[in-house]
Amino acid sequence: MRVQRGLSEMLKGGVIMDVVTPGQAKIAEDAGAIAVMALERVPADIRRDGGVARMSDPEMIEGIQAAVSIPVMAKARIGHFVEAQVLEALGVDFIDESEVLTPADEAHHIDKMKFTIPFVCGATNLGEALRRISEGAALIRSKGEAGTGNIVEAVRHLRSILGDIRKITQADSAELFAWAKLLDAPLPLVQEIAETGRLQVPLFCAGGIATPADAALAMQLGAESVFVGSGIFKSDDPAPRARAIVEATAHFRDAHIIAKVSRKLGAPMTGIAMDEINQRYAERGW
Amino acid sequence: MSARTRIGVLALQGAFAAHAAALQRLGVRADEVRVPGDLAECDALVMPGGESTTMSQLLETSELFDPLAKRIADGMPVFGTCAGMILLSTGIADGRPDQRSFAALDIDVQRNGFGRQLDSFETEIAVQGFDRAFHAVFIRAPRISRIGSGIETLATYGGEPVLVRSKTVMAASFHPELADDDRVHQLFLNMVQG
Numbered sequence: 003m004r005v006q007r008g009l010s011e012m013l014k015g016g017v018i019m020d021v022v023t024p025g026q027a028k029i030a031e032d033a034g035a036i037a038v039m040a041l042e043r044v045p046a047d048i049r050r051d052g053g054v055a056r057m058s059d060p061e062m063i064e065g066i067q068a069a070v071s072i073p074v075m076a077k078a079r080i081g082h083f084v085e086a087q088v089l090e091a092l093g094v095d096f097i098d099e100s101e102v103l104t105p106a107d108e109a110h111h112i113d114k115m116k117f118t119i120p121f122v123c124g125a126t127n128l129g130e131a132l133r134r135i136s137e138g139a140a141l142i143r144s145k146g147e148a149g150t151g152n153i154v155e156a157v158r159h160l161r162s163i164l165g166d167i168r169k170i171t172q173a174d175s176a177e178l179f180a181w182a183k184l185l186d187a188p189l190p191l192v193q194e195i196a197e198t199g200r201l202q203v204p205l206f207c208a209g210g211i212a213t214p215a216d217a218a219l220a221m222q223l224g225a226e227s228v229f230v231g232s233g234i235f236k237s238d239d240p241a242p243r244a245r246a247i248v249e250a251t252a253h254f255r256d257a258h259i260i261a262k263v264s265r266k267l268g269a270p271m272t273g274i275a276m277d278e279i280n281q282r283y284a285e286r287g288w
Numbered sequence: 289m290s291a292r293t294r295i296g297v298l299a300l301q302g303a304f305a306a307h308a309a310a311l312q313r314l315g316v317r318a319d320e321v322r323v324p325g326d327l328a329e330c331d332a333l334v335m336p337g338g339e340s341t342t343m344s345q346l347l348e349t350s351e352l353f354d355p356l357a358k359r360i361a362d363g364m365p366v367f368g369t370c371a372g373m374i375l376l377s378t379g380i381a382d383g384r385p386d387q388r389s390f391a392a393l394d395i396d397v398q399r400n401g402f403g404r405q406l407d408s409f410e411t412e413i414a415v416q417g418f419d420r421a422f423h424a425v426f427i428r429a430p431r432i433s434r435i436g437s438g439i440e441t442l443a444t445y446g447g448e449p450v451l452v453r454s455k456t457v458m459a460a461s462f463h464p465e466l467a468d469d470d471r472v473h474q475l476f477l478n479m480v481q482g
Binding site for chain 1: 299300301302303304305306322323337338339341342345346349350370371382383384399400404405406408409410425426427428463465466
């Protein structure tokens with residue numbers, strides 16, 4: 003557990019970028035990504051194409067592992083523990099049990115305690131985050147709404163998770179039982195949050211980051227790193243945008259630096275408003 | 289140690305929060321360092337684990353590399369763990385070709401020399417001067433492949449050095465900030481105190 007959560011600590015203050023080819027992985031590493039997420043299609047394309055989205059082809063993951071020296075993450079479908087076993091066999095550094103892929107189980111997430119490789123899971127609220135932690139997740143990311151280029155859902159989820167943590171630190175011991183019931187989360191984890199004032203594992207942000215200012219917004223709200231999916235390789239000019247998002251994440255409180263790096267980046271991905279989408283990935287997971 | 293001693297923690301990326309927490313438990317002030325102005329106010333610096341490729345790039349873009357190199361050359365005490373050790377080393381194997389390091393310690397390192405995450409591990413090690421073992425967490429850890437003659441080895445694992453120091457620079461390939469045991473940080477504070 004210490005080794006798994008430890009890798010999450012090492013990833014703080016950085017940007018994890020979705021990549022679909024070894025070439026993109028190199029661009030991400032050159033831009034200063036702390037890790038890459040190897041997948042077959044970025045969420046914006048999954049959204050456009052429809053159909054069932056699954057774990058990536060092992061050969062493609064190996065190609066990306068060979069191309070970069072930074073950690074390589076890959077996605078398994080929710081509840082698809084065999085995809086996770088395969089990813090562990092491939093030696094990926096982190097597994098994302100992800101709502102961006104089509105869920106394989108409508109009641110159960112993967113029992114992550116059975117694995118050596120750490121897992122990251124998405125959450126829209128604190129209860130969901132604590133259920134994933136109780137299953138063994140070493141890292142939580144707010145889900146946001148992947149493939150939209152719209153930060154609004156990520157903000158909602160971060161505010162929900164961190165707002166409830168702040169409230170719990172003010173609760174008395176009797177109220178913690180009600181909080182555990184309300185959140186549908188294990189009482190000992192709720193009690194631990196009341197004591198420490200923080201989640202048991204690092205909290206990162208995902209889903210909708212398209213600009214350096216989006217990344218800094220997530221960080222100022224309390225995320226400790228950001229995942230950028232479609233936002234980089236669906237923009238006009240991925241390399242400088244990737245570099246700028248890395249700098250804005252490191253210097254998230256410094257508006258002068260964010261202003262400086264936000265220049266001359268070309269157009270960001272177009273993005274979609276929430277009432278224009280018919281499938282909300284954030285609703286997947288239980 | 290003076291109550292006014294300020295230890296900086298390089299906070300461009302990585303496990304800086306865990307280091308700051310360890311230093312604060314030992315009763316010293318720990319400040320995050322991201323820009324040259326932050327560095328100027330520090331008496332010593334901790335360089336955390338994380339991704340050394342990301343950090344070396346951010347050191348350049350944040351215009352921290354040269355002022356930090358000068359402070360280290362002027363004798364400011366520095367403690368690097370994992371990626372921090374890579375940045376302090378003289379030679380880096382399996383890094384990026386454009387990756388610069390401070391050459392503050394006469395050692396060569398191999399990036400991820402202990403393997404990928406599947407090979408990460410925790411173990412008890414003996415540290416010179418400690419009366420009981422230290423719980424060491426190794427995460428995608430670098431391996432010291434060459435050690436200069438003036439460098440003191442304070443701990444080994446499998447016969448290889450994993451905690452080394454010169455007069456003002458200490459480096460660990462493992463993560464004392466994840467151990468719930470602040471003795472290695474105290475060792476660094478002793479160096480700062482001189």
